[in-house]
Amino acid sequence: MCATSGRPRSPASGGSTRSGPGVSRRALLGATAVGLAGAWQSALARPAAARPGAAKAAAERAGSYRAEYHFTVPDQWKNDPQRPLWIDGEYHYYYLYNADYLTGGTAAGTAWRLATSTDLVSFTDRGIAVPKDTTPNGDVWSGSAVVDTDDTAGFGAGAVIALATMSPDDGANAQAQYLYYSTDNGRTFTNHGTDPVLPNPGVRDFRDPKVLRDQERGRWVMALAENDKVGFYHSPDLKRWTYVSGFIRGGIGVFECPDLFRIRAQDGTWKWVLGVSVNGKSSGLPPTYAYWTGSFDGTSFTADAEDPEWLDHGWDWYAAVTFEKRDEDGRVDPSARYAIGWLNHWDYANTTPTIDHDGFNGTDSIVRVVTLKRTPAGTYHLASEPVAALDAYVSRTVHLGDLEVEGNRLLDYEGTAYEFSTEITWDQLSGAGVQLRRSGDGSRHVDAGIYGDYSFVNRAQAENPDTSGTWQESHAPFDAATRRVRLRILVDRTSVEMFVDDGRYTHSHATFPDLADTGLALFTLGGKAVFTNTVIREFTV
Numbered sequence: 455m456c457a458t459s460g461r462p463r464s465p466a467s468g469g470s471t472r473s474g475p476g477v478s479r480r481a482l483l484g485a486t487a488v489g490l491a492g493a494w495q496s497a498l499a500r501p502a503a504a505r506p507g508a509a510k511a512a513a514e515r516a517g518s519y520r521a522e523y524h525f526t527v528p529d530q531w532k533n534d535p536q537r538p539l540w541i542d543g544e545y546h547y548y549y550l551y552n553a554d555y556l557t558g559g560t561a562a563g564t565a566w567r568l569a570t571s572t573d574l575v576s577f578t579d580r581g582i583a584v585p586k587d588t589t590p591n592g593d594v595w596s597g598s599a600v601v602d603t604d605d606t607a608g609f610g611a612g613a614v615i616a617l618a619t620m621s622p623d624d625g626a627n628a629q630a631q632y633l634y635y636s637t638d639n640g641r642t643f644t645n646h647g648t649d650p651v652l653p654n655p656g657v658r659d660f661r662d663p664k665v666l667r668d669q670e671r672g673r674w675v676m677a678l679a680e681n682d683k684v685g686f687y688h689s690p691d692l693k694r695w696t697y698v699s700g701f702i703r704g705g706i707g708v709f710e711c712p713d714l715f716r717i718r719a720q721d722g723t724w725k726w727v728l729g730v731s732v733n734g735k736s737s738g739l740p741p742t743y744a745y746w747t748g749s750f751d752g753t754s755f756t757a758d759a760e761d762p763e764w765l766d767h768g769w770d771w772y773a774a775v776t777f778e779k780r781d782e783d784g785r786v787d788p789s790a791r792y793a794i795g796w797l798n799h800w801d802y803a804n805t806t807p808t809i810d811h812d813g814f815n816g817t818d819s820i821v822r823v824v825t826l827k828r829t830p831a832g833t834y835h836l837a838s839e840p841v842a843a844l845d846a847y848v849s850r851t852v853h854l855g856d857l858e859v860e861g862n863r864l865l866d867y868e869g870t871a872y873e874f875s876t877e878i879t880w881d882q883l884s885g886a887g888v889q890l891r892r893s894g895d896g897s898r899h900v901d902a903g904i905y906g907d908y909s910f911v912n913r914a915q916a917e918n919p920d921t922s923g924t925w926q927e928s929h930a931p932f933d934a935a936t937r938r939v940r941l942r943i944l945v946d947r948t949s950v951e952m953f954v955d956d957g958r959y960t961h962s963h964a965t966f967p968d969l970a971d972t973g974l975a976l977f978t979l980g981g982k983a984v985f986t987n988t989v990i991r992e993f994t995v
Contacts (some may be wrong), residue, residue, distance in 0.1 A: 471661040512814065519807045519969070521946040522871035523847060523993040525569070525798070525818040526808075528579050531555030532816030533803070534596045534711065534773035536566060537664070539597060539614065539640060540780050541601065544570045546640045547794075548583055548599060549614075557817065560804070563593025568615070568641065568931055573843035574792060574821040576606025576995050584616055584634050584643045591648060595619040596662045596711060596773070600692075606674070607635065607692045616639035617651065617676070619661040621977040629660040631678070633693065652676075652687065652695045662711045665692070671752050675727070677712040684712045684728060686753065699754035706762070707732040711773045712728050712744075718789045719826040725834055727826075728751040728757070729765070731773050733800075735925065741768040741799055742962070743774045744928065747826070747834045758833070765836055766928035768911060768962035769920070770794040770949070771819055779823065791824045793838060797949050797964055802919040807966050808948065814981035819951060819962055820844065820944055827958075840944060841872075860982040867990055875942045875990040878904075883964070890945050891916060891965075892973030900965050902952050904932050904939050905979070909954045911961040918965040930959035954964050 520526055523807035527549075551567035552560070568585035569577040586593035596617030605611040614636040616733040630650035634643040653661050659681040666668065670677050676687040676695060683702045687695040729745035748755055753845035765774070774795030779787040781948040797817045798806075809815050822838040829835060852867060870891065879887050887903015887910075900911040914926035915970035932954070947969070952961045974984055 456527050477735045490656040517948050519811045519966070521817050521948060523575070523995045524820055524946050524949060525577055527814050527916065531812050532567070533796055533798070535796060535818060536596065537598045537775040539599055539601060540778060540784060541614070541639050543784065544572055545574060546570055547577065550596065551582070556813065563587065565594055573846070574841050575843045575847055580641060583641060584618065589645050589648045591620040591622045593620070594690050597631070598664045600665050600667065602692065606690065609635045610637055613637055614771070616643055617663045617665055617692065626658050627654050627656050630654045631663050651693050657681070657966045659708060661940045664712050664714060666714060668752050677714045677753065679709040679712050679730065681708055681860065684709060684730065686755070689703060701728060701755045703762070705972045706734050706737055706744065711775065713776055715776055715791060717791060717826045718833055719828055720789070722830045723828065723834070725826055726755065727836065728755050729776070740767045740772040740928065741769060743795065746838065763835055765838065766795065766960045766962050768928045768960070769925050770797050770799050770964040771962040772799050776824060786907070789825060792841065793822045793824045795962065796820045797962060802921065805919040805921065806948065810864045817948060835958070838960055839953060839957040843978035844993065847993040847995050848991050852990040854988040854990065857976060857985040857988055859976045859978050859985060860981065862975055862977045864973065864975045867974045869992060870969060870972055871946045871992065873942065873991045874974070877938065877940045877986045879938045879986060880981055880983040883983055884976050885979040887977060888941070889975040889977060890943065890944065890950060891967035892975055893968065893971040894973065898967065898971050900950050900967065902950065903941065904942055907934055908932050908960070909959055911950060911952050911963050913950070913963050913965040916965050916967045924980050928963065930954065930961065
């Protein structure tokens with residue numbers, strides 16, 4: 455869930471009830487496997503000879519599960535990202551933060567904490583920006599901030615205005631939208647009274663305002679999550695809002711954290727994109743970011759197709775936001791967006807080793823560059839790749855070249871945080887990929903690759919947050935007739951993110967391999983393949 459920001463919520467409202475950090479121990483997965491994991495585990499679980507330095511390297515890393523190059527909260531708890539803003543040459547990244555998590559659990563509520571960055575890889579913590587519990591309305595949930603360049607709200611030209619959901623009594627119809635403003639470039643915010651600028655009309659789910667400027671028509675537009683609908687609202691001044699239309703799609707879950715933006719495709723076509731975070735598990739769909747391409751006339755959105763696409767097919771890319779991609783001079787790139795998501799999910803939000811080892815719970819995906827591409831059939835889809843600035847933080851590169859594999863091949867490499875990239879080609883086989891964070895005896899690993907007509911990530915053979923054993927292998931479509939696939943996989947201490955064929959499909963997963971599990975192996979099933987231009991890169995941030 456998004457706006458509920460760490461408060462327990464009943465399953466009827468689309469979320470799940472949760473307990474506090476007392477249950478936040480490492481998930482100990484048994485032998486349960488999903489899909490093909492059992493097949494290649496038995497094929498590859500052969501003891502590996504100990505390599506010099508392995509024990510020393512593992513011992514040096516044993517003290518921390520904190521990610522090496524992904525954004526993590528300094529302490530306590532984080533969940534939903536809030537859309538970053540470009541202010542004075544820096545991205546201002548707000549996120550939901552609970553300073554009382556370790557003592558009060560998720561029910562203690564959230565504020566907005568701020569981090570700034572010039573490159574979206576290295577961040578500087580700036581502390582609390584929008585405080586909680588300073589009004590009778592309590593804590594602050596998800597929403598969005600804008601720079602009011604023309605002083606439409608009356609707080610001064612360039613004031614930063616944040617609209618966020620709050621729920622004073624946490625009742626069934628209590629969610630409403632409130633305004634905070636900042637006159638110091640978004641560093642600190644003050645509440646605009648205690649009354650909502652958009653009261654609840656009498657519905658249960660009414661949250662996560664996403665606001666954008668309609669410069670052509672001289673007004674503000676809000677997209678709001680309302681159960682299985684995105685409601686659209688207009689305002690002249692960010693204080694008075696009028697409902698104008700709704701986009702409804704039932705059957706895929708409760709909508710949260712809506713997103714709306716315009717982007718130019720690689721062929722020059724302009725499209726509007728409407729996105730929502732939604733837990734699609736009950737429908738056999740990803741629990742991440744669903745989106746539709748289409749048109750928006752300032753009042754209503756018309757989708758190109760009835761069913762959505764998914765920007766991530768894994769289990770842990772939730773509450774994601776996209777935001778403007780700017781160059782060093784601040785100019786907006788109309789053909790790309792940045793995106794960032796919470797690397798967790800409410801089904802098991804408190805289950806992570808970082809609480810016990812490091813005193814925090816909250817990791818984000820790598821920032822991604824999102825572009826719009828046209829398919830041969832004439833439809834459009836989003837593709838994503840890691841932010842290019844990550845290249846500046848490469849501390850070591852290992853070139854493994856072209857590797858022929860039939861069955862399995864253990865590589866002479868060990869690590870807990872790195873990027874693995876390769877292009878796999880074959881004449882005939884049923885599956886191929888890589889075993890990440892492999893234990894010395896081969897019994898534990900995270901598998902990623904392709905099989906038949908799908909790409910996959912399978913975390914069943916490593917410790918991970920899903921103690922039910924149900925959500926272990928994610929799938930995305932793959933055309934096996936091409937006999938070729940490009941994989942780029944970001945591995946960090948508690949996560950795996952796989953980008954398939956230049957980001958056409960992605961899989962993001964939280965997974966908790968033992969810090970001593972540092973091995974890496976390649977595998978094929980039912981044939982031989984060549985892993986071309988295989989490269990490993992490590993990062994220091």
